[in-house]
Amino acid sequence: MFNKQFFTRLDTQAFAFYERHGFVCLRGLISADTVDKIQANWSAMVDTYSKDIGVDKSQYLDVISQWRDLWKQSPFFLQLLEDHLAPIAAWGFGLNGVRLLHDHFIRKDRGGSNGLIPWHQDSMFWPVGRTGLSTWLATDDVGVTEGCLQVIAGSHRHAASAPVDFMQSECEFDSANVTVIPVRRGDVVLLNSKTWHRSEPTSAFNSRLAHLALWIPEQTRYRPEKASWHPLNQQVTVSAGELLNEDEFPIFGMREQGHGNSQENDHNGVETQTGMFNARQRIENFVRERSNTDGTLGQLLSDVALRNKLAMELSGVGHTNFDDCLSLVERVWISASAYERHRSRNVFNSAYAEWDQLTLSLYRTS
Numbered sequence: 001m002f003n004k005q006f007f008t009r010l011d012t013q014a015f016a017f018y019e020r021h022g023f024v025c026l027r028g029l030i031s032a033d034t035v036d037k038i039q040a041n042w043s044a045m046v047d048t049y050s051k052d053i054g055v056d057k058s059q060y061l062d063v064i065s066q067w068r069d070l071w072k073q074s075p076f077f078l079q080l081l082e083d084h085l086a087p088i089a090a091w092g093f094g095l096n097g098v099r100l101l102h103d104h105f106i107r108k109d110r111g112g113s114n115g116l117i118p119w120h121q122d123s124m125f126w127p128v129g130r131t132g133l134s135t136w137l138a139t140d141d142v143g144v145t146e147g148c149l150q151v152i153a154g155s156h157r158h159a160a161s162a163p164v165d166f167m168q169s170e171c172e173f174d175s176a177n178v179t180v181i182p183v184r185r186g187d188v189v190l191l192n193s194k195t196w197h198r199s200e201p202t203s204a205f206n207s208r209l210a211h212l213a214l215w216i217p218e219q220t221r222y223r224p225e226k227a228s229w230h231p232l233n234q235q236v237t238v239s240a241g242e243l244l245n246e247d248e249f250p251i252f253g254m255r256e257q258g259h260g261n262s263q264e265n266d267h268n269g270v271e272t273q274t275g276m277f278n279a280r281q282r283i284e285n286f287v288r289e290r291s292n293t294d295g296t297l298g299q300l301l302s303d304v305a306l307r308n309k310l311a312m313e314l315s316g317v318g319h320t321n322f323d324d325c326l327s328l329v330e331r332v333w334i335s336a337s338a339y340e341r342h343r344s345r346n347v348f349n350s351a352y353a354e355w356d357q358l359t360l361s362l363y364r365t366s
Helices: 012-021 032-053 057-061 075-093 231-235 279-291 297-301 304-318 322-342 350-365
Strands: 023-026 066-068 097-108 117-120 133-138 149-152 178-181 188-192 197-199 208-216 251-253
Touching: 012 023, 012 075, 023 178, 032 057, 032 066, 032 075, 032 208, 032 322, 057 322, 075 097, 075 133, 075 188, 075 208, 075 251, 149 188, 279 297, 279 304, 279 322, 279 350, 297 304, 297 322, 304 322, 322 350
Parallel strands: none
Antiparallel strands: 023 188, 066 097, 097 208, 097 251, 117 197, 133 188, 133 208, 149 178, 149 197
């Protein structure tokens, strides 16, 4: 079914819809001029990041699809949160202030980085003690075939799952329970962090860029056991059980003691830390063994000779095409370098998943 309810104001009707369904689409809250500036600032950021790695922009965008901690990169993105998105988030909690967990872009492009983001609940990935919500801002019109959000309405009222591994098989829901949310440029979807949701690959010829910000109540405490693998842990400077440090998780609006409609983040963390939770580390260990050199994965693979050596080994063991193996190694290099330098990545984990499939099949049989 398709969502047919849109609200143009932060009023009691919109809030009641959000509380009942776990999402609400807010129509046209962000002006065309602001959206133009969002896209321009994203494009400038990508120009800088791709040059820093040493690849052209098109090659970079063939691999990278998520950019994080935007508010640190540009005063414009900080102002976007302060003026537009933080007030929506605070309203969604029923509070006057809110804390940012992080903000990011996700881009899908039929001709570049494109894929399925499978069914999942957001706060199961967070090393914090409270559930939250996200603001999903459309910078393009996103139709049914263009990777729009799909949700299970009302699922936020049910139990939490373990964090979903995007590199494993997707869980399934009855299609009759799926609500598809096409949006227009400038719309904001407010999404409860316990609401099951996903987005399919885009099959359109135009790209789709969405700005997302993840929000929690100001009185949210650090719980590393919930997601010990998550990169956010590297930004935390407080002890378990303490309020998050404000330098990395800023507060917008008024400080207040309540939690609003946020709940305890009641899950037990990752059941098995395989798949996407340690994919980069597994590949890094593999490459270190071949190079006899210390360093991060991005640093190691910056060596062109090593990339060629690895491609030669993979193609020789598997009797596969050398150019295909070299392309895979280079995509892993770009993925790792983007993450290490700028906290950007391939959100679909496509290069790491392809590496896993190839090496597991090769070295299991060799």
